[in-house]
Amino acid sequence: MTELATRWLGLELSSPLVVGASPLTDDLDALKACVDAGAGAVVMHSLFEEQLVEEQLAAHRFIDSRINMDAEARSFFPESELFEMGSDSYLQRLELLRHSLGVPVVASLNGISTGGWTRHARELEAAGAHAIELNLYDLASDPEETAEALEQRQLSVVRSVTEQVSIPVSVKLSPFYSALPAFVAGIEESGARGVVLFNRFYQPDMDLDELELSREVVLSSSAELPLRLHAAAMLYGQTSLEMAVSGGVHSGDDAAKAILSGASAVQVVSALLSEGAGALSRITREMNARLSGMGYRSLAEAQGVLSMANAPNARTWERLNYARLLHGWK
Known part of the structure; x- marks a missing residue:
């Protein structure tokens, strides 16, 4: 059996499997079941x-x-x-979860102003959050604002929060940065402790019959995971930030891939919404069987083994593989 204990955001977790931000955090019994099933930590849904x-x-x-x-x-x-x-009400919920679950509880904050971010971050720390997850989603809609200006504004927000609280801060990113390693380096310089790869955005679709916009929650699938694996594998060894993979983890093999790519933690949501807490028990068993079958005695031994820094054929992560894949797609 592989020892699954890990360290994420400076927190000691009994398992890398984390209940990601979702409506489940409004259901205390469901969260208790997740902890009993092996969750190492819980991330609350965002305070907007x-x-x-x-x-x-x-x-x-x-x-x-x-x-x-x-x-x-x-x-x-x-x-x-x-x-x-x-x-x-959010702060009261945070205090309840902190005293009821027995695992670290991470508060989630989605803000729009520097003052708002820092004010609410201080409230979350005072209410007992073990860490804070910042959701950076700043929609680029102004043609006169450059990517550099937008990113500098986001880094300013991260810095303002880390300067105001003493608990660890993790930043949940979108996959749309053109130079992700450089931006992550800026996050590290701004005082953050970790990053989450990546946020899933529930964007509106179109209802052609009613000629209006519609919103529908579409759960993830394992097909979304490779984007996260590539980013984690690329960043591992280039940053001291502790990484979590979020989006597309539905099996023990999915979780094992995230760890081998360099993640310290793996956030699970869609599998829980589909199957309930039993999904965590299943993923834990499958992940342990896979890693122990590969000979890893601990999670630390497996972490980053297939990252770009350590993979036997690191060029497979690079763009050259794109051309080869298309050429031989059959």
Whole structure:
């Protein structure tokens, strides 16, 4: 049997399998079942700054529109500046999970402003988060803003958060950076402890019958994993950041590939949404059987073995393989 203990974001985990950010974090019983099934840590769903702002503005508009409807209206409604909506329910949930699960709980933050990111990050730390996962998703829609300007703004956000909290910060990235190693180097310089490869974006589709946009959650498949493996294998040895692979992990072999590519942790979501906590038990068994069958006594021995820095034929990771693959696709 392979010893599956690992170190991720400076946290000691009994297993590299992590419950990724998902609606499951609203179900305490489901999370307890995941921990019993072998989860080494849990990432909460994101706290969205713009959602909190919109809720606050909506509440203010509601109260202000009614505050002078009759002579006694002020006795029914508080002044809008006294009406408080915000992150309280999320923070209470965080405290509950921290005291109930017995594994590290990572809070997730998706912000839109430097001030908002830092304010909420401090709240998450005070509520007991073991670490914070920052979701960087800044849609490039302005033709006058360059990629460099956008990336510098994102690095400024990372730096502002790491300077305000003492707990580890991990950054969840999109796969769309044109020079990923350089950007990851900037993240490391900004004080982060890890990166997550990669975020999956639930983007709108089109309903041609109704002629409107529609949103539908499409679960991942193992076919999405190679993009993550390539990035982890390329980054391993070039950065001291501890990497997690997220997206496309549905089997023990998927998880083993992520570790061999250089990941310290493997986030699982879609398999859990499809199968429940039993998916973690199955993936753990399969991963252990695969790694122990390959002769690895510990996860540390297997980590990065097939990275670009260590693979017997590292050129397979490079672009030359693209031409060869197309030439002999049959």
